[in-house]
Amino acid sequence: xxxxxxxxxxxxxxxxxxxxxxxxxxxxxxxxxxxxxxxxxxxxxxxxxxxxxxxxxxxxxxxxxxxxxxxxxxxxxxxxxxxxxxxxxxxxxxxxxxxxxxxxxxxxxxxxxxxxxxxxxxxxxxxxxxxxxxxxxxxxxxxxxxxxxxxxxxxxxxxxxxxxxxxxxxxxxxxxxxxxxxxxxxxxxxxxxxxxxxxxxxxxxxxxxxxxxxxxxxxxxxxxxxxxxxxxxxxxxxxxxxxxxxxxxxxxxxxxxxxxxxxxxxxxxxxxxxxxxxxxxxxxxxxxxxxxxxxxxxxxxxxxxxxxxxxxxxxxxxxxxxxxxxxxxxxxxxxxxxxxxxxxxxxxxxxxxxxxxxxxxxxxxxxxxxxxxxxxxxxxxxxxxxxxxxxxxxxxxxxxxxxxxxxxxxxxxxxxxxxxxxxxxxxxxxxxxxxxxxxxxxxxxxxxxxxxxxxxxxxxxxxxxxxxxxxxxxxxxxxxxxxxxxxxxxxxxxxxxxxxxxxxxxx
Ligand SMILES: NC(=O)c1ccc[n+]([C@@H]2O[C@H](COP(=O)([O-])OP(=O)(O)OC[C@H]3O[C@@H](n4cnc5c(N)ncnc54)[C@H](O)[C@@H]3O)[C@@H](O)[C@H]2O)c1
Ligand SMILES: O=C[C@H](O)CS(=O)(=O)O
Numbered sequence: 001x002x003x004x005x006x007x008x009x010x011x012x013x014x015x016x017x018x019x020x021x022x023x024x025x026x027x028x029x030x031x032x033x034x035x036x037x038x039x040x041x042x043x044x045x046x047x048x049x050x051x052x053x054x055x056x057x058x059x060x061x062x063x064x065x066x067x068x069x070x071x072x073x074x075x076x077x078x079x080x081x082x083x084x085x086x087x088x089x090x091x092x093x094x095x096x097x098x099x100x101x102x103x104x105x106x107x108x109x110x111x112x113x114x115x116x117x118x119x120x121x122x123x124x125x126x127x128x129x130x131x132x133x134x135x136x137x138x139x140x141x142x143x144x145x146x147x148x149x150x151x152x153x154x155x156x157x158x159x160x161x162x163x164x165x166x167x168x169x170x171x172x173x174x175x176x177x178x179x180x181x182x183x184x185x186x187x188x189x190x191x192x193x194x195x196x197x198x199x200x201x202x203x204x205x206x207x208x209x210x211x212x213x214x215x216x217x218x219x220x221x222x223x224x225x226x227x228x229x230x231x232x233x234x235x236x237x238x239x240x241x242x243x244x245x246x247x248x249x250x251x252x253x254x255x256x257x258x259x260x261x262x263x264x265x266x267x268x269x270x271x272x273x274x275x276x277x278x279x280x281x282x283x284x285x286x287x288x289x290x291x292x293x294x295x296x297x298x299x300x301x302x303x304x305x306x307x308x309x310x311x312x313x314x315x316x317x318x319x320x321x322x323x324x325x326x327x328x329x330x331x332x333x334x335x336x337x338x339x340x341x342x343x344x345x346x347x348x349x350x351x352x353x354x355x356x357x358x359x360x361x362x363x364x365x366x367x368x369x370x371x372x373x374x375x376x377x378x379x380x381x382x383x384x385x386x387x388x389x390x391x392x393x394x395x396x397x398x399x400x401x402x403x404x405x406x407x408x409x410x411x412x413x414x415x416x417x418x419x420x421x422x423x424x425x426x427x428x429x430x431x432x433x434x435x436x437x438x439x440x441x442x443x444x445x446x447x448x449x450x451x452x453x454x455x456x457x458x459x460x461x462x463x464x465x466x467x468x469x470x471x472x473x474x475x476x477x478x479x480x481x482x483x484x485x486x487x488x489x490x491x492x493x494x495x496x497x498x499x500x501x502x503x504x505x506x507x
Pocket of ligand 2: 173306308471
């Protein structure tokens with residue numbers, strides 16, 4: 001490691017000086033040891049700002065993943081016996097270590113995800129909020145006493161950890177998605193093997209470095225980065241291993257379905273946080289500024305790359321032009337583009353050219369069906385590889401063929417908002433619900449009866465009424481329909497990673 005705040009791991013210059021360059025590592029963490037893949041292979045991690053190679057990370061094979069699962073299984077035998085309070089102090093120590101290194105972690109997130117540095121600091125905070133939340137829950141993870149029907153029986157329940165949890169995480173939130181699921185599983189007394197997304201393994205590795213300093217026994221957390229090519233094999237090892245008792249996955253619906261099917265063969269528990277396609281409805285009585293700010297927060301956060309981003313945007317036809325004008329006014333007031341390392345920047349590039357291709361396809365689809373561009377990208381050459389500006393399109397107040405649009409069945413996952421008109425409340429709800437996914441939804445109205453009516457009618461796991469952000473550690477996060485099963489965060493989130501055991505005493 002160089003002493004000047006740079007790291008020998010980095011393959012390119014970045015305008016950030018690490019306080020602790022050892023957090024940037026490219027090795028796997030297995031059984032408490034830092035190791036390279038048994039094949040010696042590596043895979044590149046790109047900087048989305050210029051598509052240059054930022055680091056070469058060890059590419060774990062199926063055999064390596066099997067060894068990590070065994071290490072986690074062995075560690076579980078003693079970790080499960082550690083008292084709740086001791087576990088709690090270790091989770092606390094991990095959270096404190098992350099907080100103490102928040103700037104370096106944010107820099108790693110910016111490097112591999114292209115998220116502006118100021119936003120990455122926010123994501124580190126959001127990630128540690130989960131650990132703070134679990135810290136408060138661990139010691140309450142008890143059972144109950146149950147009045148028995150038989151006079152001489154007494155019945156209680158206890159909650160026990162499940163064993164090895166396999167965690168598979170996506171690129172779009174490389175810190176919080178790890179603390180949210182790995183943190184919950186470990187807080188509940190399980191051991192974990194985590195496979196981060198190939199695009200963003202460096203955050204996971206840095207989190208493991210800090211985990212190591214928190215005093216957990218060896219093997220409680222294992223990180224197995226692997227390339228996209230190796231991913232199906234490594235995933236198969238996780239779903240077929242007899243030691244893995246629970247697979248916790250965040251990612252796309254097709255991959256979630258595949259993993260769930262494989263887990264069903266040995267009846268493993270699964271937690272599935274999958275894709276969404278959030279409806280965002282602006283009623284005719286809405287406060288235009290509040291609704292415009294809600295849209296900008298929901299649609300353009302992380303450059304449109306979150307599973308809860310607004311995607312199908314419906315605006316009452318009588319106010320569609322007013323709403324468009326308010327969004328056009330607020331966009332430059334709220335979003336600042338520029339170098340992702342500039343502290344003023346809060347809007348950055350997409351994670352890769354794959355994301356750009358999808359946004360372009362949706363843009364062309366909107367245009368071909370009559371939408372007009374009012375701000376942003378027209379589909380031509382971009383100034384830098386993955387930097388699509390915030391883009392706003394509007395359909396005419398007469399537009400009626402919503403179902404033909406690609407956005408009606410597929411997440412855009414990028415900074416592209418197209419406003420579609422509607423006339424009746426029932427029509428908006430019908431369109432919002434006629435889809436196979438149901439993660440988040442949003443609407444804006446000042447009418448209190450409508451707030452209850454529409455919130456109850458929308459078929460999603462989370463609803464934002466007069467707000468564009470619904471993610472917070474204290475509330476259950478998750479979807480219905482093909483957006484998944486299970487909830488992360490909220491008051492009962494640790495229970496997902498435990499088994500209930502009933503114990504009957506005869507007197
Ligand atoms: N509901 C949520 O909480 C949530 C959060 C973030 C992202 N997402 C969804 O994730 C998607 C974006 O992420 P993505 O494109 O990386 O999704 P993805 O499903 O392709 O990848 C997610 C993870 O699964 C791994 N993976 C892919 N194929 C696999 C296989 N055959 N076996 C095992 N692992 C496999 C990837 O390497 C990655 O680690 C979006 O659809 C988004 O909505 C959902
Ligand atoms: O992409 C999905 C993330 O879970 C969204 S959030 O950052 O938790 O809101």
